[in-house]
Amino acid sequence: MCPVPDDARSISTTLRARVEHALGQQSTEWVKPDTGLSAAARYSVTLNDGSGVFVKAATDDETERWLRTEYLALRHVPERFVARVVAWLDEPGSHPVLVVEDLRRAHWPAGHEGVDWREGDVDRVLAAVADLAGIPAPAAFEPAAPRPAYWPTLLHEGPDRRAAFLDLGLCTAGWLNGAATALIEAEAGLDDRGDSLVHGDLRSDNICVAHDRVVFVDWSHASRGSAEHDLALLLPTLHLEGGPMPYDVLPTAGGWAAAGGALLARRVLDERGAPGWLVNVFVRLIAIDLAWAASCLDLPRPDGIDWRSI
Structure with a gap:
């Protein structure tokens, strides 16, 4: 049997x-x-x-x-x-x-016991993602879905909404007030259009290293879009796991950083029932996105808790 x-x-x-x-x-x-x-x-x-x-x-x-x-x-x-x-x-x-x-x-860096990137693996993955971005999408693939704008609702949908975001401890009200316009404009200006094949869900548990190959799995949400899409999605998580700072790889990606942080903030504030460990990961990623956005948009560094302390 x-x-x-x-x-x-x-x-x-x-x-x-x-x-x-x-x-x-x-x-x-x-x-x-x-x-x-x-x-x-x-x-x-x-x-x-x-x-x-x-x-x-x-x-x-x-x-x-x-x-x-x-x-x-x-x-x-x-x-x-x-x-x-x-x-x-x-x-x-x-x-x-x-x-x-x-x-x-194959070597799977993400497992139930944690994340284990071996020496050289992160560089190999980044090189593979860059190569992947050069592949045109199949004609049958639809463009990536339009990205909703979340910063306006996070900041202007009543004082309770803004207070809930500030309660995450990632910045003070003063920093948020000073950064609000830049974050909103950066998110609104993000252009995700393009003809590249987009994986759409790149993270460490969808990547393995098999001898001389970097293999990406779970293509369920593949689409047509910007050549930067997958790299911008991967960088914050990769930094959380010991990889480079996102700004060092994509220093002009303020739109991606602003949009990524807003999306995760909406999930943390609105999606009930998520396990505590996942919420914790999301909050740490929001902190990374905010710091990335600040560097790209010439804003002061967020003055809240560092993601390593969360």
């Missing part, structure tokens, strides 16, 4: 049969990864011959749409950047299933 996590028993029989039929052999073990936030069903699968694959199965219409986007991206992106497609199961009447190469033996 193939071991399958209890929460997956309702789909395991059908899914296992579809995958084994497509691959022409039975499986011996299905293990759910301990990282990643996808709503799709995901398993590292060991096959009878000792080899392995990674299985990602859509479970509803939304995850099906994401999985089709991911499959299109994997067919378009040079193989050195992505997991090799082993099989695509798309029978009428069933949600699709994507089967890709097994990357369990």
Whole structure:
């Protein structure tokens, strides 16, 4: 009997049969990864011959749409950047299933025990992201969705809203008053248009290093957009994990920094039920974004708590 996590028993029989039929052999073990936030069903699968694959199965219409986007991206992106497609199961009447190469033996910097970037890995990732930015998006990809402006609501949607932001301790009211106009204008002026292929969710748990390859996984939100999009999204998290200061890599990216901080602030203030550890990460990232924005926009450094103390 193939071991399958209890929460997956309702789909395991059908899914296992579809995958084994497509691959022409039975499986011996299905293990759910301990990282990643996808709503799709995901398993590292060991096959009878000792080899392995990674299985990602859509479970509803939304995850099906994401999985089709991911499959299109994997067919378009040079193989050195992505997991090799082993099989695509798309029978009428069933949600699709994507089967890709097994990357369990690659180095995954993010795990349930923390983050472990080895010497040289961050530089290799930044170089790979730069190369990725030069790839044009497939014609079928839609432009990235317009970015809402959040700083006006954070600052002008009543005193309680502003007070809630200040309660995060990242700056004083005096600093915020002096920076407000610049932050609002920088966010409003951000141009995310372009013809580059955008991954859309680059962070350490979607990256692995496999020998001489830097591989990006989970392309569910890939789109067409600015060549700076993925790098700007990754830099604050990378700095949190020991990488360079975002300003040292993108010193003219005030719009990205302002927009990133505002988006995370809205999530912290408005999304209830998030685990405490995730809220803590978001607040630290907001602090990094504010410092980045201040450097780019020639503002005084935020005068609140340093992110390392949060």
